[in-house]
Amino acid sequence: MPDFSQAIAHAQAHEVPWPRDPASAPERWGVHHVDPPPYNRLRGPVHPRGGVSGVIRIGGEEVASWGTPDRADLTYSVAKTYLALLAGIAQARGLLDPNERIAQRLPGIGFDDAHNREITWAHMLEQTSEWQGTCFGMPDQVEHNRRVSHDPKPPQGVKGEARVLQRPGTYWEYNDVRINQLSLALLHLFRRPLPQVFQEAVLQPLGGGQDFRWAGYDDAWVEIDGQRMQSVPGGTHWGGGVSISARDQARIAQLLLDGGLHAGKQLLPREWVARMQQPCAIAPFYGWLTWLNASGGMFKDASRESWFMVGAGGHYVWMDPAHDAVVVVRWLDPAHSAGFVREVARALG
Structure with missing residues (x-):
């Protein structure tokens, strides 16, 4: 051993x-x-x-x-990876196709404008979505030019400073606001609180939880x-x-x-x-x-x-x-x- x-x-x-x-x-x-x-x-x-x-x-x-x-x-x-697991469970249940545009299945939750309507589930999962908007009071710009420890690309600018957005799928950036938007989309997909789904579909079968x-967040509530x-x-950047x-x-x-x-x-x-x-x-x-x-x-x-x-x-x-x-x-x-x-x-x- x-x-x-x-x-x-x-x-x-x-x-x-x-x-x-x-x-x-x-x-x-x-x-x-x-x-x-x-x-x-x-x-x-x-x-x-x-x-x-x-x-x-x-x-x-x-x-x-x-x-x-x-x-x-x-x-x-x-926790970001746990969102990927939930997306896999959704795919197994026939709720999503990773190459499908999110706006096609979930209109009205922030993917409808000309830029965002090109975004697919795969774009969100690989952090290339370039989603633009505000999710529960947090604008995507807060995370523009963010670098984390295992990101090998050199700094592109000052964190939080607006940059020109690229077409979805053509630029990689670690961005917690966009991940939170993915989580919101998954909530609308399952139409149940994600912690319940994760507990029932993953942790309980594994003998954990x-x-x-x-x-x-304190103000991150929706009605479904x-x-x-x-x-x-998808993390604790701003608590939760x-x-x-x-x-x-x-x-x-x-x-x-x-x-x-x-x-x-x-x-x-x-x-x-x-x-x-x-x-x-x-x-x-x-x-x-x-x-x-x-x-x-x-x-x-x-x-x-x-x-x-x-x-x-x-x-x-x-x-x-x-x-x-x-x-x-x-x-x-x-x-x-x-x-x-x-x-x-x-x-x-």
Whole structure:
């Protein structure tokens, strides 16, 4: 059995330098501070976090854990990948075709003008939609020129400074407002709160879901079929988002590693899971709301088959088909993530 003690020690020695209680030093907690005012504030609930924790599975069996792996903590943009899973469930139910224009199926929710009506579900999933508008008070411009740690392209301008939009499908940009618009579209597609759908279709069949929460912004409510429902964000950039345990994250990653199959039941279409790992034509480091390592650009010590869910605050969910392994680490200082991956890779051999 591989010895992961060095990897665990590395993670525990390099906790992200955010306070554990967001109320104790709010100016040092989260990522909303870098947004231009008045958008540099929380708009949904947050809560105190635990310390560094994680889980490693090999061959479907847990072989290591550390910290508090059963504690439900905010997971930031790992939640984006959960939206991709929900889209796959919708596809399996005949609710969407990834190449269909969203406006065709869902008129009246923000995809109807000349620019946005070209946007397909695939564009939204690969972050090439260039959607333009305001989603629950947040304009897409807030995220113009945004760069995140694993985005290899050089800076294009000042974050929040308007740039000329390109035709949907021709420009890649990491943009939380557009992801929130995707979540709103999925809510209208299912016509049920997305946390309920995710709990029933994914977490419960996997034997997870204890203390799972997926909260929206305080003002992100819509009425569908006479019912008031909250739309949830694909992260915790402005608060809200998914709170989940490391063990549940590992369960979800195992489902993806196994091609959507669990206990003899296909929870997600195998073809959908495979498509999530295909590189975007204009951003080959990215799949469908997942990060890819085909060139070794993310982590040079990880296998080239590896793919990742990543969230701010040091959340990494690593699926490694080459070693039949799942690795979850939480609240790891991103500046030391490569060292953690190196130690895990060394142990895996």
